[in-house]
Amino acid sequence: MCGLILHSISKDSPPRWSNLSQPALTSTPPNPIGAKQTAALKTQPVTKPPNPAKNQILNALKSIFRAEDDKAKKSTRARPVKPTKARGPIDPPFIGDSYMTENVPPQTNCPDGIQSRIKQSEFGGRFLEHIPVLQWAQHVTQEQHQRLKRYPGTHGWGGVDYNTLMDTMSVLNSSANWRMLDDWETRKNESECSRCAVVGNGGILKGSNKGKEIDSHHYVFRTNGAVIKGFEEDVGYRTTHYTFSTNTLMNSMRSYGYAGYHGPPVSTETRYVFLPDHDRDYLLMKAAAMHTPVGRGPEQGTDPTRYFGKDVSAAKLKMYHPDFIRYLRNRFLRSNILKGRYKNIYRPSTGAAMLLAALHTCDQVSAYGFMTPDYRNYSDHYYDKTYHSVAFYANHDMRMEMVVWQQLHKAGLITLYMGP
Template identity: 70%
Template sequence: MVMKRKLVLLAFVFSCLMCIYVLCLNLESRPSIGPLGRFYHFAWSLGDVETPGVTVVNHQTEKPLNSAEQKPEEPTETPRKVSKSRSEGGTVHPTKARGPTEPPFVGDRYTIEDFIPQTNCPEGIRNQIEKTEFAARFLAGIPILQWAKHATPEQYRRLSQYPGTHGWAGIDNTTLWETLQVLKTSANRQMLDDWESRSNKSSCIRCAVVGNGGILKDSKKGKEIDAHDYVFRTNGAIIKGFEEDVGSRTTHYTFSTNTLMNSMRSYANAGYKGPPVSKETRYVFLPDHDRDYLLMKAAATHTPVQKGRDQGANPMKYFGEDVTVEKLKMYHPDFVRYLRNRFLRSKNVYTKYRDIYRSSTGATMLLAALHSCDQVSAYGFMTPDFSSYSDHYYDSKFHKVGFYVNHDLRMELSLWQQLHQAGLIHLYMRQGHAAL
């Protein structure tokens, strides 16, 4: 009887030990993650959370956008230094992103594309920036503009995480698809699309970026501005009557539909009737929401705006009867988010206003030129003595510069000083007023 009890006890102990052993093997085969790790593991499986880093998307392998298609998002890759392992059949290994990547909601991950320079300018910004403090922030392959090849299910899912000008949240995929499919020419994906066809092109592309600041009043900089290869302007850019100070040419006009309509209302008495219209003028949309996509499509197809707040509006009223799809461009949400994250990371990013905070329209235009041109001269932007000048060069009475939570103009002022001191831009400042 005693022997029987001992056998039963041994069997029980052996069974317990075997259960413990199997459990240990199971635990060893699974990664150990805490509560936060479990959240990211779950969220990443749904494609809703981005891990820190920069992503590359190969657009040649992606399919067109289709709302009915629900293919899981594939892993993406990181730009900059990419190594291929022969033993792994050429597997691409992502490297750590350069520059800031926190906090997670900022979304410091972007599409990166192959970049082919339009010139071999030895003094060009892209060659000089590696020698400056901005090297760690600068991404040479960041797409400045979005066009038809970016309209894919993968990109829609990824960019739908970000609201406003930083992504596609709130934009239905039909509106997005129909608009981007119109932008299918090489001119739509390249900022300086006519450079190769210019007969007077030089070894370096020289760009003048003209803001509307009061510092330009009586500056007599008009001829100097017009002498550049390209001239960028934005929002309420009033030219007639101010040519001596601000020049007369406009090759690129940056705006959002909202800022365009506001400018037409606010500056009508000063002489602003709408965007500059000329044979060389390109129109670069900064999309805040769906009304930009709807106006873009209407302009490209010469039809009234189909729906929304501007339904029935005639786009030729703004861009002229001869506007063509080749003259239309639209900033990529990744580029605008990249500017916020790496060049203008204001304290507003960490507040409840983070979804509406972005670089000002003028700042977006200037930084786009920094990424497109070899040499950039900036006129009419804020300088340390900004309080000495009216808000705009065309103000009939003195108006102080206004500050709002959706932009950080003081941080932009500081950035212009840093870029100027680094030799990456030439910032127009009145004589006797040294840089910070």
Template identity: 65%
Template sequence: MALQRRLALCVLTGGLLLCVYMLCVNLEKPPSLAPLKHVSSGSRGSEEPLGTSRDQWTRRPPAPELSSGPGGYTPAPTGTPPTSTAAQRKAAQENNVSQSRSDGADRTRTGTKGPVVPEHQQLVQADGPTEPPFIGDSYMSEDVPPQTDCPDDIRSRVAKTEFGGRFLKRIPVLQWAEHVTRDEHRRLSRYPGAHGWGGITYETLVETLSVLNSSASGRLLDDWQRRSNDSRCIRCAVVGNGGILKDSRRGEEIDGHHYVFRTNGAIIKGFERDVGSRTTHYTFSTNTLMNSMRSYSGAGYRGPPQSEETRYVFLPDHDRDYLLMKAAATHTLVERGPERAKDPSKYFGKDVSAEKLKMYHPDFIRYLRNRFLRSKALKTKYKDIYRPSTGAVMLLAALHTCDQVSAYGFMTRDYRSYSDHYYDRSYRPVGFFVNHDLLLEMSLWQRLHQAGLMRLYMRE
């Protein structure tokens, strides 16, 4: 009888221990995460119509208004060095770089065992938080003398604003023949899409950028001396395609600037009273150009504006941008890719020359993403396809090269009151896609306006 009681006690004790073990295992198991939900749609986006290949993004509903800073994070105070981690120090050693301080930023130069960087082209890393490797918060820095002695230019004002710690005055806006080296190709090949040279062969770079070999290739405003008319300050109008411009009657005001920037499906004919008639700089990627010609032909878009003063600024998303650039500069047909055998003169005119063609530097686009438009999308599976919209790159490029900037046709807080485009025949809501963060861009335009760094056209 005693033996039976002892056996029963053992069985009961073992069962209790097993229950405790199972409870501990369940407590340690992490909760399951619900997948991100996006609304799939085949309709066209407001800033860049969808493509039919890997450029077709997932449509998403508008997010709530953002209260964070324009870059989505709080920058380190000016003059405060970032905290160095063991991982960062190891990465720096592996890349044979040594760091020094200059102009409130960390300058990185190649060490004795690494590639040699010319004195006027150095790598610079601005103050900021510790970043994952794909962010790539190091950029080329080069000496570019100012074009004016404007007493109240953006560069002199930015240091007194919240953007002072983010703004790099020496970052190259454009890439050209002088930038193509084996070492630069190795450095930038780690970043895909518009943020680097990932997927672009060194041979393709040499073939394309070798045609951008004049002094005009490295300057966005290459003809300032001819058009300055003794003005001390460069005034630029940057024109988006937003519906807020409909019936705005801002055309004469826009044309009164020294330079007028436009992008993508910029339809001018019939809308001159509201948007003006001049175009000095037209920004696009090959994908957005082709999609605009398909999507907005019914509204009257036939291709980029063509005039003697117009410059064409490529935003290089893929190798197709480099191939179209080369064909346009050499007056030949496109060799390969989706635009194979197409004649670039159809888009840029028969008299286009290499001096009228320009291309944004991937360091500049990555810098804009990291320092001004740090979206929460970078923490999702869509991080590789997210980038600033083409219009955002154009506007921020103007802010880095002009003395005074006025922005028209960009999103404002009352964007729901206007159609997607000023040329829409009937009301269409603004489209949102995961490859851009238009609400974050809208927040940035407001803050730049409030900081006095640009003038944003608003109706509210």
């Protein structure tokens, strides 16, 4: 399957396109169609020429064999040749371990950032340096829609018709939309390396006093029911990137209103990163960019400034590329759920997508509030008034995610807060 590579001339110039194939990581290459394996024939050296009687016999045998061979060819000439079945473990079609690629110059001059160190780590074989983390207007073509519409949910454009996709993505047309750290030049303050704090909502943060440490990073990522007011001492107050899907946003407002969560954090520095798993995400994002009510779907008529504030604009909106989420599922979080009855709904959790996106865009990543092996010692969320055990659902593999966080921490690729 062919992907696309984007070549950039400068940091903010629109990328140019060319074709590139991305081979699958886990598939065994199939044999060429119609290929046959034949045993090599051993030859014996001739020690003396055959006598005339033997020559006559040999010539007669050759005639018989030639006639039989011609007859066989005539009898099989019209029969279709069946393709040879590929051998070895082959990924089912919904896996789709082939991706668009783009070449965007690095934003920093960090000498030992994650991007350079991960290649020498145990994750080097999984890591794709040029996978697009975010999608924007120039990614949308008829060809790409045909390629991605076979993958549903967060992993493709299966639930989004082409016209809706074009209408929505047309507003994501600037470098602010395809760069996660779009304001690095004004924020870096002579730093060579970008430092990102990625904050989950785990109960391990309760009483941690990590708020100031979190806020000291260049960027602070949060997700879903990120309750801040009243918990600043433990979780900080800044939010530069807020990751969510429309579904998780609505669920969070219903589920965590008791704790003070009534919508995403709103500030001048906050960017909103959509994790699209339905066309309702595209519809809400377009409405937010245009300051118009949502046109249709479950949120029809909703004023998006209710969630993102009066100052929201297209420059503050981003959306994960479905190739990136499918790549995370296939290469970092390849759960056994993919072999079972829930394979079609399985995806990385929203927090996992956020943390791994930071891994692909920041030079240094510190993770707080993510599940650790002693998770039973902590309530599900840091804002829970009473203890609630961690909930597990069929569409995520939280235990596998926990193992990956431990591996990334051990490899020195992230710094994971493990508790007091």
